[in-house]
Amino acid sequence: MGFGSYDESEQETQERDEDENAEAVSVHENEHDGEVKFESDMSTEGLVDKLDKIKDTDDEDDD
Template identity: 50%
Template sequence: MGFGSYDESEQENQEYDTDFDDDDGLDTEGDAHQGDVEFEFTASNDELLDRLKDIKEEEKQNT
């Protein structure tokens, strides 16, 4: 058999371990957040837009 060739009988005889235990995964609900988050912005929309413009200009200069 050359490189890249395969024996079709090998494809038919493959065994797969599909017995998954529930304990093997991550507990994604264990760290779930139960509460509120509040943000207080002290800058006006115009100030935030000006700052965004400054950031974009800095990025252009650095590239």
């Protein structure tokens, strides 16, 4: 057989080691509608200024 080809008869007889009685995993099990809070003495403007300085420093490091 060439590259990428397969024998379809082999696909029909594949065995799986899956436990048919296993419970499904719920991706919504740990969801919650919470809120995030943090305390800071800095104003929003001060935080934005600090972020701008960090970005400027990162830009200088990339050069």
